[in-house]
Amino acid sequence: MSPSEDDLKQWESKSFEGETQYMLERDSDGASFLRAISNASASGLFLKQDIDINEFPYLNWEWRSDKSLAALDEQSKSGDDYVARMYVVVDGGLFFWNTIALNYVWSSSATSKDAWPNAFAGDNAQMVPVKNASSASGTWYTEKRNLKEDFKAFFGKGISRIDAIAIMTDTDNSKQDAQASYRNIYFSKN
Template sequence: MRVRSGRIFLPAQQNAGMGPWARLVLAAVFMGWACVALAGGLPALYAPGHPGWKEKEFVGRTVYTPLQEEKLLLAESNGTASGLFFEQSIDLRATPWLNWSWKVENVLQGVNEREKGGDDYPARIYVVAKGGLAFWKTKALSYAWSSTEPEGAMWPNAFTSSAYMVAVRSGTARVGELVTEKRNIREDWKQVFGEDIEEIDAVAIMTDTDNSGQSARAWYGQPWFSKH
């Protein structure tokens, strides 16, 4: 792995067997972007040019457009995969609940999200706990708007068992509607990894359709953490 001029370069053999989701997690681990201490949660996703949110492109570029009046971030993917992530330590003992809102225009057709060829999602938000110097111990939990898996399903990511998917929403039910979500990260983490986690290190969002070659549009509200 090489870092040059603020960009990350993974060895070809390491990069080849990984999906964009897993590569985004590794980027968050290795880049070493500075954390920003902010009270009351993360900065607004829709703030243009905010230095905290960084973009990582993998297969083409998912276009993320801030919508100032709506206070939402529009994501448009056309056979592409790129994501945004923000590195900040969150004390889950004090604020274990992740809150956010999202909306999708469509779900994907005929994909098997448990296989590498179907590892695409119209919308997902995930949290990352880094393994420190033991980067291979990095784990992540991804909350997805699933196209095919039933609501409430949990399964290992198609590219790595160090990341688990959670189908918060499923299929076309509530498509086109802005939905508010709330998840207890500590409880979910213990259920899938068997660990009582006390802190996470990064939050990310991604709309991607590179494996299926389809298109998707989604809107994201600002994520924030709360005690209850």
């Protein structure tokens, strides 16, 4: 499912403001990864896939910041930009207002692990800082999140299925430049 597995065909691009460039590259060991370059733009790559998180509750991924953002007020619309995001979406279907999303973010300013509502989507999208400005640029970090626990903690809901995941590097509101890399995205039982 990882876009770094040489196949982006299943991933759909969604533009909010301009186009973030997403390109497959290889590191010195020959392993592929997805590089994202945002120049005052915001677009993401979405993968619609029904995942039973009772069976596979963990989302795993690796990411790195290659060019960070200056500190922003990320709880405001003008500061709603992140060098890297990993979305997990539960689709509300015809009742679009019931769609909820966890946004695991590489924050430019958060100093705690406290989540906050997205500046545009409100309480339906919770921003969860996983890394911040003190995390070293150019270093790969491995993440593992228990989605069942996080949906319960941040939405108060017992979720059993998710409908999509997405990655996004965006700088449309702050008009800055940022670069990030993503790889090894997968779900696991433990």
